[in-house]
Ligand code: HEM
């Protein structure tokens with residue numbers, strides 16, 4: 096594996112090591128908050144704050160992991176062929192600036208108190224991810240919600256998940272105060288949990304499908320719709336080389 100290949104592992108590793116364990120703790124604490132409020136079990140007074148603190152870390156972890164995935168796609172495309180990268184080094188610098196701006200809006204979301212500012216910075220952060228994700232270097236399966244491929248897209252489910260988490264983080268004081276918003280939050284949390292499972296499945300699928308950097312020229316010459324790879328001319332008369340036989344068997 097080259098250093099670019101190791102970089103591609105940073106996003107899944109961060110999600111598996113940091114995000115999913117925090118998901119477990121957040122869900123458990125959320126259930127305890129509900130049990131405490133309904134008087135089903137006795138819980139310490141710190142449980143609601145612990146839950147929402149974990150939720151905030153979860154949202155931030157997901158945003159950072161997504162930014163790393165996007166950054167990888169830009170940098171790896173640039174490193175592979177700088178001359179073919181649309182806009183060249185100048186555009187790459189602009190994209191890096193947008194990544195920094197998105198991170199800054201996330202950090203500001205942690206600090207601001209007024210509802211309008213919270214809504215603005217959550218939206219700004221999400222818009223930053225959408226803007227970066229809409230670039231041609233980002234693999235999105237399909238952008239048409241009327242096709243099945245759109246709903247199987249790791250990118251679009253990730254964007255929806257990030258939006259829901261950012262909304263929850265921004266509305267934290269209102270969720271604490273209002274029963275209606277708490278009910279809405281629980282419904283959103285069910286969808287969030289479902290999307291986290293979807294991301295684990297589609298992310299593992301993508302890991303299987305994406306070749307290592309030095310394998311790309313061979314793999315991308317395959318016809319992905321027909322599920323067939325070009326079979327090179329056999330060397331000599333003793334039949335196809337062992338590697339060719341494997342490619343033919345896979346097709
Ligand atoms: C998988 C993710 C999550 C699940 C399953 C979840 C679940 C829950 C549940 C069951 C409750 C109790 C509702 C009730 O009392 O009826 C709750 C409350 C709450 N959640 Fe979450 N939640 C999640 C993520 C988040 C996130 C990301 C935040 C953002 C900071 C958050 C903030 C809150 C707040 C502020 C409350 C109200 C606590 C209080 O009553 O003081 N949650 N959550």
Ligand code: HEM
Pocket residue numbers: 106107110111114157161164165168232233234235249250252253254256257291294295297298299301302305
């Ligand atoms: C919280 C859960 C996750 C979210 C929100 C998320 C989101 C994203 C996003 C937005 C991208 C950018 C698409 C791109 O660069 O092309 C991406 C890329 C990727 N993700 Fe995830 N992801 C999550 C979990 C995972 C997991 C658990 C794995 C693997 C086990 C994984 C594997 C990948 C891979 C391999 C890519 C690169 C795809 C490519 O560059 O075309 N992700 N992810």
